[in-house]
Amino acid sequence: MKTLLVTGSSGLIGSEVVAGFSGDGWEVHGVDNNMRADFFGPQGDTRWNLQRIREAHPAFKHHELDIRNRPAVLELLRSVSPDAVVHAAAQPSHDLAASRPFDDFDVNAVGTLNLLEAARLAAPEAPFVHMSTNKVYGDAPNEIALVEKDTRWDYGDPDYADGIRETFRIDQSKHSLFGASKVAADVMVQEYGRYFGMGTCCLRGGCLTGPNHSGVELHGFLSYLIKCNLEGRTYRVFGYKGKQVRDNIHSHDVVAFMKRFIAAPRKGEVYNLGGGRANSVSILEAFGLISEISGKPMKHEYVDQNRQGDHICYISNLDKLKAHFPGWGITKDLRTTFEEIHAAWLRR
Ligand SMILES: NC(=O)c1ccc[n+]([C@@H]2O[C@H](COP(=O)([O-])OP(=O)(O)OC[C@H]3O[C@@H](n4cnc5c(N)ncnc54)[C@H](O)[C@@H]3O)[C@@H](O)[C@H]2O)c1
Secondary structure (H helix, E strand, C coil): CCEEEEECCCCHHHHHHHHHHHHCCCEEEEECCCHHHHHHCHHHCCHHHHHHHHHHCCCCEEECCCCCCHHHHHHHHHHHCCCEEEECCCCCCCCHHHHCHHHHHHHHHHHHHHHHHHHHHHCCCCCEEEEEEHHHHCCHHHHCCEEECCCCEEECCHHHCCCECCCCCCCCCCCHHHHHHHHHHHHHHHHHHHCCCCCEEEEEECEEECCCCCCECCECHHHHHHHHHHHCCCEEEECHHHCCEEEEEEHHHHHHHHHHHHHCCCCCEEEEECCCHHHEEEHHHHHHHHHHHHCCCCCEEEECCCCCCCCCECCECCHHHHHHCCCCCCCCCHHHHHHHHHHHHHHC
């Protein structure tokens, strides 16, 4: 039986990893200390999700551990000796980082280094998949010529018709402190591939979403937007006329990609992993779609000031992923994803 270690296992992506690999017969060890509740308060609490995965996967082994605890991380890697590592624990919010700069950097950058070095010492052959983010590109995507349409901004430059590629520059733009700590981690993961020859990759996520997100205003845009619609709460739109565009990928399709990478790892790769153009949506369009699904109007208020460093239009180019792993593709379209999140909030 193969063994997987996943960090952030009570979160959106981590819990999908637990389900996906347990379902394939792997022994799965998860690391999570519920720090999301510390970052975002009770609404960010992930215990309900831990309980859910424990019930669904009785063989799953949970480790209540802080990835900032370097000796404990090494000890765990030595005792589990995994065949693969997925690193999905993080301080994930662009906006929150400015108020908690040390926690953000200690978790995102130093925590990643703790895991990489422990993996190199204890399990150097294990493929290491790191959840990075499109925020490593800072706000440089906002320099691409845009056109304003009725409900969304779109790229005016035909070079970007299929989205942003991995060759896009990562420096000399505004990242937010979160984007900067994730750049440090991203480059370190590449380095453990290139310098030490480990099978590593960085998945630079667009908007990752799904029914098991503990969505809050500061993180998990679709999950939070759909929750607001359901509860009749007012959703605040920050700038860009509500026409800002995100490409959304269901956590199921994220994990499907991880499985392919782990089965055929490469060294120090980076991939832009989002929903691509077909799964892109603006905030205004998302309001329309959820109202159609729920039958409820969307209450919202407009705040003139956009979030610092926020993307106006971000669509991931998926060509590299598909070229390296031809069997992989998006299986959950936007509507299905909305419906699943909506149904999950109704249940919760
Ligand atoms: N959700 C998105 O839209 C999105 C987009 C791009 C990139 N990402 C990246 O994907 C990864 C997973 O995101 P997510 O949406 O699943 O986040 P999430 O907040 O749902 O899950 C992260 C988990 O990590 C745990 N955690 C945080 N600090 C920890 C620590 N010090 N020790 C142990 N556990 C800790 C949290 O409690 C939480 O359960 C993150 O690296 C994030 O930056 C997410």
